[in-house]
Amino acid sequence: MLAGKRILLVIGGGIAAYKSLxxxxxxxxxxxGVRVVMTAAAQHFVTPLAAGALSHDRVFTELFDREAEHDIGHIRLSREADLIVVAPATADLMAKMAHGLADDLATAVLLASDRPVLLAxxxxxxxxxxxxxxRNAAQLAADGIAFVGPNAGAMAERxxxxxxxxxxxxxxxAAAERLLAPAGPLKGRHLLVTSGPTHEPIxxxxxxxxRSSGKQxxxxAAAAARAGAQVTLVSGPVSLPDPAGVDVRHVESAREMLAAVEAALPADAAVFAAAVADWRAASEAAEKMKKDGGTLPPLTLTENPDILxxxxxxxxxxxxxxxxxxxxTQNVVTYAQAKRARKGCxxxxxxxVSQRSGIPGGVMGADSNEVHLISAEGVEHWPQASKADVAERLVGRIAAALGPLEASA
Incomplete structure (x- = not known):
């Protein structure tokens, strides 16, 4: 929870500013406790009166405010917060932050702060x-700025x-809670995880x-978030809720998944748990394919990109x-060793995942798993456990492999 934490919310000028209320x-x-700084553009979408009524505090809008700047108010605002949240973070605000500009109160506060910053x-x-x-997003991430979103969906533009x-x-x-939580073994790390199946349209x-359920x-992703990591989860179509504290990107096809993965880089570690379809239809029919007197329609397949x-x-x-x-479904360790060498992971x-696995109904869709961890050092056989326990053990191994953040800096 955020009890006792002081958050400075910077509201940028975009239609999403209404969500900031x-x-x-x-x-x-x-x-x-929430204090609000609003840019001039933000005030075209929501009013300082509304933000102040909800925050129960004064809303700050001007860099050269005679009341606030007698004691260098923008410095005080930046130092009295435990966390600065920028929501919405517009392209303009991100560009100014990436290049160190400070031409209004919001950017001056951000430039003068040594507190963690979360951008939405x-x-x-x-x-x-x-x-x-x-480029700006990559620079900000390299500077230690945390991100949540953006999500995919319909825009305000028709x-x-x-x-x-x-x-x-x-x-x-949830992302703010994660940033202010006590340090875990992956605190300050960015983990990228893929999950679920892909759907390739015919x-x-x-x-x-x-048959992948996405459970593993x-x-x-959830275990990595609990360990303190900033987690980006690229998920194919699943019926599972989004894990708490995780930035989720929803996709359908293998090509969409690859694009989302590439957009989420850089990352300290990437776990490709998704069951990506190896093939897709070479051409997607514009209309539903109909039966035609028993004649089978041609279905030509082409290979999907190899994300891993x-x-x-x-x-x-x-x-x-x-x-x-x-x-x-057979020769599990032998095939997996060959795959590791071939893929370069x-x-x-x-x-x-065969019916011989010993897990009732098979692994796909089940709540338990039995895995082998294959690395350059050899093969570790992990006994059957819940998928949550497998995840915790794997995340622990990832944390140990990456080591303390300070040691790798």
């Missing part, structure tokens, strides 16, 4: 994908859809998929530790 309420529900980006998908924004929606207030509050009705990948191998072979943004999964977590 609910965020104030969510933070205060958790016991935090919100902008049009093309703005988020723009190379300039990607017909626009994609990554760029501000994270929901509950997600931001026509508007049918798709190629597999989601359990790994792609990331494992990166030259400059490769995570220090890349972990793959191997779901096999550091570890492979292999499991038997």
């Amino acid at each position: 609910d965020l104030i309420r969510r933070l205060k529900e958790r016991g935090a 980006p919100a902008m049009n998908p093309l703005m988020w994908a723009n190379p300039a924004t990607r 017909g626009e859809d994609g990554p760029g929606r501000m994270a929901e207030p509950l997600e931001i509050a 026509d508007p009705v049918r798709y190629i998929a597999n 990948g989601h359990a790994i 191998a792609t990331i494992a072979h990166l030259s400059n943004r490769r995570p220090r530790l890349v972990v793959g999964f191997a779901a096999e 550091d570890w492979i977590v292999a499991n038997d």
